[in-house]
Amino acid sequence: MRRIPLALLTSLLLSLAPLWAMAHLGHGAPGLALDLERVDRKGNTLTIELRLENAGEEPLLLQGFSTDLGEVIILSGDRVLDAREVEKMTLSLVVKGEMPGIFTLIADFGEAGAGPVLVFTGA
Numbered sequence: 705m706r707r708i709p710l711a712l713l714t715s716l717l718l719s720l721a722p723l724w725a726m727a728h729l730g731h732g733a734p735g736l737a738l739d740l741e742r743v744d745r746k747g748n749t750l751t752i753e754l755r756l757e758n759a760g761e762e763p764l765l766l767q768g769f770s771t772d773l774g775e776v777i778i779l780s781g782d783r784v785l786d787a788r789e790v791e792k793m794t795l796s797l798v799v800k801g802e803m804p805g806i807f808t809l810i811a812d813f814g815e816a817g818a819g820p821v822l823v824f825t826g827a
Contacts, residue, residue: 735759
């Protein structure tokens, strides 16, 4: 059985993460790119910086973010992404339980759909 080095697999997953976000939006929904820019870890608290881009022609309303690790709080950034707009957003997550090395964060845009963001914690 052929083994794929972890660094190669990680690079591949990171490069595909924005595509997964676009692919998981609802049928006919405008394109959305979600990019992880930075993760800072202090104890069991993560500060996550994202770049969101609405490549569509209609505004999108972000309902929120979810993960099974704990509650995600939006610290900065606008929940409304106008058409052709790029928004920077900062989130906080207090992880309940053991800190994973990698997890999926889901951005919920209501009727427009939802998209995943792969987050690496460095754990």
